[in-house]
Amino acid sequence: MTALLFAGVAVGAALSAGVLTAAVFDAAVGATVARTAGGPRGVLLTPLRRAAVVAVQRRTTTERPDARAWALAPALLLGLAAVMLTVVPVAPGVAVADVPHGVVLFGAAAATVLIPVFLQGWSPNSAFPLLGGYRMFAQGLSSMIPFALVLIAAALPAESLAIGDIVASQQGLWNVVRTPLGLPVYLATAPALAFWQPFSGPAGSDLAGGVELEASGPHLLAWRCAQYGVLVGMSAVGAAVFLGGWAGPALPGPVWVVLKTLFLVFVLVVARHLVARVRMERFVVGAWVVLLPAALADVFITGWWLL
Amino acid sequence: MTSWAVDSAFAVFAVAAVVTGFLVFRTDSMVRASFWLLASFVNVGLILVLLNARFLGFSVVLMMAGEMSVMAIFMVMLMMNPAGLNPMTMVHQHRASVAAGVTAFLALAGVGIVVDFPDDPARQDPAQVTAELGVEELGDSMLVFQTAGAALLATMIGGIAVTSRRGRYGTADEGSVPPPLDPPDAESAL
Numbered sequence: 001m002t003a004l005l006f007a008g009v010a011v012g013a014a015l016s017a018g019v020l021t022a023a024v025f026d027a028a029v030g031a032t033v034a035r036t037a038g039g040p041r042g043v044l045l046t047p048l049r050r051a052a053v054v055a056v057q058r059r060t061t062t063e064r065p066d067a068r069a070w071a072l073a074p075a076l077l078l079g080l081a082a083v084m085l086t087v088v089p090v091a092p093g094v095a096v097a098d099v100p101h102g103v104v105l106f107g108a109a110a111a112t113v114l115i116p117v118f119l120q121g122w123s124p125n126s127a128f129p130l131l132g133g134y135r136m137f138a139q140g141l142s143s144m145i146p147f148a149l150v151l152i153a154a155a156l157p158a159e160s161l162a163i164g165d166i167v168a169s170q171q172g173l174w175n176v177v178r179t180p181l182g183l184p185v186y187l188a189t190a191p192a193l194a195f196w197q198p199f200s201g202p203a204g205s206d207l208a209g210g211v212e213l214e215a216s217g218p219h220l221l222a223w224r225c226a227q228y229g230v231l232v233g234m235s236a237v238g239a240a241v242f243l244g245g246w247a248g249p250a251l252p253g254p255v256w257v258v259l260k261t262l263f264l265v266f267v268l269v270v271a272r273h274l275v276a277r278v279r280m281e282r283f284v285v286g287a288w289v290v291l292l293p294a295a296l297a298d299v300f301i302t303g304w305w306l307l
Numbered sequence: 308m309t310s311w312a313v314d315s316a317f318a319v320f321a322v323a324a325v326v327t328g329f330l331v332f333r334t335d336s337m338v339r340a341s342f343w344l345l346a347s348f349v350n351v352g353l354i355l356v357l358l359n360a361r362f363l364g365f366s367v368v369l370m371m372a373g374e375m376s377v378m379a380i381f382m383v384m385l386m387m388n389p390a391g392l393n394p395m396t397m398v399h400q401h402r403a404s405v406a407a408g409v410t411a412f413l414a415l416a417g418v419g420i421v422v423d424f425p426d427d428p429a430r431q432d433p434a435q436v437t438a439e440l441g442v443e444e445l446g447d448s449m450l451v452f453q454t455a456g457a458a459l460l461a462t463m464i465g466g467i468a469v470t471s472r473r474g475r476y477g478t479a480d481e482g483s484v485p486p487p488l489d490p491p492d493a494e495s496a497l
Contacts, residue, residue: 069339100433101361108369114376115342122338137376144373145460161362288467296464 132210
């Protein structure tokens with residue numbers, strides 16, 4: 001029971017810290033790109049101010065929404081972000097859920113992200129969010145297979161699906177070098193599953209906000225936090241699987257885990273502010289015709305290298 | 308985990324799987340039905356995790372999330388019911404379905420009572436459980452199924468590579484041009 005409580009607190013703390021840090025990065029990169037003044041204090045406070053404004057906004061509603069499914073969507077997304085963080089090892093043998101098939105559990109959580117995003121778009125009974133939900137299905141189903149394949153290719157040298165073993169197998173050479181196509185494909189598909197710019201079609205401004213259009217007040221705040229949470233979870237697993245996890249000189253292992261995770265979060269946040277949104281048909285074609293063969297090549301190259 | 312924790316978790320997942328499976332037919336929308344079915348499968352996946360077949364349990368969740376998404380889209384596409392938000396009944400052929408349901412229940416319950424199930428505890432090594440299940444299910448046909456899986460994936464990629472990028476008037480990403488009113492000459496087409 002104590003262990004369960006400790007696990008819950010650890011995941012909750014990691015998720016909150018990750019969401020806050022990602023939001024601060026977002027504000028900082030946004031301010032830098034837009035050359036707006038504000039200073040470090042402004043950058044630190046901007047996300048909190050935005051959150052406060054959204055939280056006190058009045059809840060709006062639509063005509064005959066599916067209220068229960070709608071309320072479930074942000075909670076489910078946040079829960080999936082928490083599941084992603086549970087499998088991340090911070091030191092040899094230290095993870096909230098050090099399960100022997102951690103990478104499959106992570107893949108299951110990442111695939112299930114489709115469901116809350118579709119529910120968020122479908123339940124308000126409104127046209128643009130519904131289109132956003134359909135876009136999420138198109139985008140998620142196209143990116144899921146390459147996403148899973150590069151994870152499997154990274155697991156091949158470890159001969160194990162446990163993320164701890166995958167990290168341990170990289171002590172000599174990180175997977176970012178050993179399976180060179182892995183991290184690029186991962187970084188192209190993870191933001192697609194997190195409906196993150198440049199793959200923000202499901203919540204795109206061309207749909208007036210897509211799945212987020214009808215959300216307001218605390219619901220929208222929870223939704224945004226959950227999206228940051230998914231981003232952090234995918235970055236944390238990406239850092240463990242491709243960037244060697246706890247391996248690194250001088251600093252203790254857990255610090256390296258945090259630094260590498262934040263590095264990937266930073267890369268994705270910069271991409272959000274600098275890369276234009278990719279149109280859905282281009283993304284779907286690119287995912288099936290470029291990313292999927294690249295992911296398969298990654299598996300074959302890794303297998304050949306191991307032979 | 309202690310055995311009472313496993314037993315009570317099994318009870319929760321089993322009841323949840325049955326109740327959500329029942330709700331598939333009691334709900335009034337295609338999309339809700341798909342997601343209740345997904346909830347039922349997730350609970351079955353969790354029971355597999357309890358049986359130490361973790362790879363299979365997680366895989367069930369992984370596959371079903373994508374599969375139910377596809378099912379929801381296709382059902383909405385095939386129904387004349389925009390987005391499945393209009394109420395509609397999920398059952399048809401009532402008498403035949405009731406008869407089929409009762410027969411299936413009696414048959415399965417009969418199997419459950421008559422058959423003498425083994426009561427070996429699940430093996431402690433999840434990898435061994437997965438390996439034994441695989442051998443039990445597929446046996447010598449393992450290689451055939453693996454090959455078929457790779458062939459199916461190749462077919463999917465090939466099919467999409469062949470059919471994608473075709474807009475109505477040409478490739479979608481190169482700017483589409485409507486066809487001319489006069490059909491081109493047969494000779495110049497050659």
